[in-house]
Amino acid sequence: MLPRRPEGFSAVLRFAILALLVLLTFPARARAGFHLLRSAVLGGEGGWDYITFDGVGRRLFITRSTHVMVVDSDSLKLIGDIPNTPGVHGVALVQELGRGFTSNGATPA
Numbered sequence: 633m634l635p636r637r638p639e640g641f642s643a644v645l646r647f648a649i650l651a652l653l654v655l656l657t658f659p660a661r662a663r664a665g666f667h668l669l670r671s672a673v674l675g676g677e678g679g680w681d682y683i684t685f686d687g688v689g690r691r692l693f694i695t696r697s698t699h700v701m702v703v704d705s706d707s708l709k710l711i712g713d714i715p716n717t718p719g720v721h722g723v724a725l726v727q728e729l730g731r732g733f734t735s736n737g738a739t740p741a
Contacts, residue, residue: 670708672703672708674694674701674703674708674710676696676701677696677697677698677699678696678697678698678699679696679697680694680695680696680697681695681697681720681721681722682695682721682722682723683695684722684723684724684725685705686705686725688727690704690705690706691703691704691705691711692704692705693723693725693732695717695720695721695722695723695734696720697718697719697720698715698716698717698718698719698720699713699714699715699716699717699720700713700714700717700720700723700734701713702714714734717734717736718736718737718738719736719737719738720734720735720736720737721734721735721736721737722734722735
């Protein structure tokens with residue numbers, strides 16, 4: 633004789649199977665809208681963390697441990713470098729003020 637299943641076991645099992653099916657199909661749907669258009673080798677020192685896109689100025693800000701590379705997003709050419717940003721993680725842009733800020737993790741407090 634089989635052990636008796638707890639009350640509501642069937643509903644929980646159905647929910648678990650449905651959730652599993654959704655999770656298995658989600659990555660395929662998420663990837664469907666994206667594809668690589670082009671790539672560029674920029675080189676440079678240090679690992680990278682976050683990339684920030686400036687849609688107004690058409691620039692990419694790429695954080696590189698101790699500096700931030702500024703790349704023209706149309707030509708993918710390096711157009712600038714922001715030095716002396718030790719432990720930089722990301723760039724925050726405030727378009728209304730025409731300013732950008734970096735989060736430097738290794739800067740002494």
